Amino acid sequence: MKILFATEDPKAERWKAPLLEQLPQADIHIWDAANPATDADYAIVWQPPAEVFAQTHSLKAIFNLGAGVDALLKLTGLPDNLPIYRLEDAGMSAQMAEYVAYYVIEASRDMALYREQQADGVWKMLRPIRRQDWPIGVLGLGQIGKRVATTLAGLDYPVAGWSRSGQPIEGVESFAGQEQFKSFLARTRVLINTLPLTPETRDLLNYDTFSSLLPDAVVINVGRGEHLVDHDMIRAIDEGLIRHSVLDVFRQEPLPIEHPFWRHPSITLTPHVSARTLRDETVQQICDKIKLLESGESPSGLIDRQRGY
Numbered sequence: 001m002k003i004l005f006a007t008e009d010p011k012a013e014r015w016k017a018p019l020l021e022q023l024p025q026a027d028i029h030i031w032d033a034a035n036p037a038t039d040a041d042y043a044i045v046w047q048p049p050a051e052v053f054a055q056t057h058s059l060k061a062i063f064n065l066g067a068g069v070d071a072l073l074k075l076t077g078l079p080d081n082l083p084i085y086r087l088e089d090a091g092m093s094a095q096m097a098e099y100v101a102y103y104v105i106e107a108s109r110d111m112a113l114y115r116e117q118q119a120d121g122v123w124k125m126l127r128p129i130r131r132q133d134w135p136i137g138v139l140g141l142g143q144i145g146k147r148v149a150t151t152l153a154g155l156d157y158p159v160a161g162w163s164r165s166g167q168p169i170e171g172v173e174s175f176a177g178q179e180q181f182k183s184f185l186a187r188t189r190v191l192i193n194t195l196p197l198t199p200e201t202r203d204l205l206n207y208d209t210f211s212s213l214l215p216d217a218v219v220i221n222v223g224r225g226e227h228l229v230d231h232d233m234i235r236a237i238d239e240g241l242i243r244h245s246v247l248d249v250f251r252q253e254p255l256p257i258e259h260p261f262w263r264h265p266s267i268t269l270t271p272h273v274s275a276r277t278l279r280d281e282t283v284q285q286i287c288d289k290i291k292l293l294e295s296g297e298s299p300s301g302l303i304d305r306q307r308g309y
């Protein structure tokens with residue numbers, strides 16, 4: 001069996017050994033434009049070059065080395081009928097939950113103020129937390145959103161989730177679809193985006209959304225940069241609707257150095273690290289799925305191209 005591995009990782013070679021450990025018979029071919037693997041059975045990709053699928057004729061499935069397939073689905077030359085599988089959790093939901101919890105706690109427990117007080121040699125207790133002042137709303141209740149919501153609910157914050165179907169989660173208030181979007185926002189102070197990027201969710205974090213939140217809001221975007229209308233975020237902060245925003249994803253990555261987000265005092269940014277693709281978990285999951293496919297079974301994580309995730 002031949003596996004084509006095409007990612008932007010300059011050290012792609014280091015994926016070979018763990019893949020071979022799981023699939024000792026496999027021939028792992030790292031993408032090389034000059035020497036394409038025309039007869040590969042499976043492709044493992046992350047932001048691959050557009051021509052990667054042009055010379056492959058025998059692929060049975062494509063595996064995306066991430067949870068979000070938005071970039072892959074946009075790729076010209078992506079074969080029409082091949083099944084695409086995304087990563088399901090693979091260690092990402094715990095990372096995402098701790099990233100989000102960190103910033104929720106920082107805001108709700110006044111951690112930045114205590115740091116400032118320390119710098120000034122000030123010993124002063126601020127008001128204790130009142131959890132009812134921090135209603136949290138999670139956009140998207142897939143594996144990641146669900147873990148984020150239940151983690152914060154486990155810390156006794158009032159948590160609601162918004163999704164297409166409004167799936168019930170214990171301890172989390174559930175809102176569904178466009179009709180309930182406004183009422184979800186109206187009870188939310190901390191808005192956390194974990195949605196997949198699709199034509200329906202693009203630009204959802206806009207001025208209208210921000211002005212529907214409770215006052216003094218906090219916005220955390222760990223979805224995709226294209227969910228956020230950048231200048232609407234700056235406007236909402238300038239007008240005092242949003243007190244702080246935490247951004248891990250951007251329309252252009254790396255974020256251009258002249259972008260106003262870099263130096264905005266009310267924006268915290270990180271370089272797309274809220275949930276890294278972990279090699280061991282990822283290799284295990286993809287190899288398990290390849291084994292299932294080889295024995296004629298249907299693994300989970302199949303992308304619905306119409307839906308976009």
Ligand code: GLV
Nearest residue numbers: 065066067068069
């Ligand atoms: C990362 O952004 C992913 O989609 O896994």
